[in-house]
Amino acid sequence: MPTKRLHKSEYLDGIENGNRLILSRAITLIESKRKEDQELSKEILDSIVTNKTSSVRIGITGVPGVGKSTFIESFGSYLTNKLNKKTAVLSIDPSSQISKGSILGDKTRMERLSKNPRAFIRPSATGNSLGGVGAKTYEIIRLCEAAGFEIVLVETVGVGQSETVVKGMVDFFLLLMITGAGDDLQGIKRGIMEMADMIAITKADGNNLEKAQRTKTELKSALHFFPPKENNWLTDVEVCSALKGTNIESIWDNIDNFKKQMLANDWLIKNRKNQALQWMHNTIQSVLKEEFYSSQEIKKELENTELQVENGELSALTAAKKLLALFMKEA
Secondary structure, X not given: XXXXXXXXXXXXXXXXXXXHHHHHHHHHHHXXXXXXXXXHHHHHHHHOOOOOOOOEEEEEEEOOOOOHHHHHHHHHHHHHXXXXXXXXXXXXXXXXXXXXXXXXXXXXXXXXXXXXXXXXXXXXXXXXXXXXXXXXXXXXHHHHHHOOOOEEEEEXXXXXXXXXXXXXXXXXXXXXXOOOHXXXXXXXXXXXXXXXXXEEEOOOOHHHHHHHHHHHHHHHHHHOOOOOOOOOOOOEEEEOEOOOOEOHHHHHHHHHHHXXXXXXXXXXXXXXXXXXXXXXXXXXXXXXXXXXXXXHHHHHHHHHHHHHXXXXXXXXXXXXXXXXXXXXXXX
């Protein structure tokens, strides 16, 4: 039996009252490709009210194997249990480029946190979006804030894609690294380290603790050669153990200090305004691309044009302009 379709006011009331079931349904609505769902989700997003400075948006990234899910469960448990913070985790799983499916298994990996009444975990698929985040992640962050979540953690697929997408939707960017990285600093993607507001070296326990401390020292030295950030924040490096809960509190203290400093110099509000504008432009590009390839006229001409490019009869530039002109004529 199909679920009864809710009215916009029912979604808004449910979100405002922190109803997790309604919040989940609203997120599903936003992620839907059905035209009627997209129209309703736009109305909801235009109607929600969020406090621009009360929440903290934290992006968490790191190479596969660094232990992102384990760290987030430990960190989220600290935030919800020790600080009584309502915390939402937007966990992004990679989509297969063949089947377009994804595992979406973070509720299983974060079993303890998923049972916490102050936590909300929502897995989403990346789809075709860049940066290891879902195409609708920015809008989902706003929904979670409207539902009263004070902290929103965005877990990305991992480093290696366009991490500027992640940086462009959060306040604080946390890079998780493993020991040994300092032994080969040339192998670390400089751009990601420059974007990071803090670097946490995970799995710093047992026999690995000494290596982690050495890596911390090497990374701190490397950061001195990076140009200063626009907001004058100094990136710190810390070691931590998610299994033992070591230095989890220190990581939060660093984030909390960041928020206080960025509120004091008005950077937080300015940054969020810039992010909103950038997301608008990203959405324009995404919508135009989707409408271009869904155009019936383009579909008729695309295969033949591709063959002409493959055979060298048309240059890629000429072919693209030809198809774009056809699209603009149809529009």
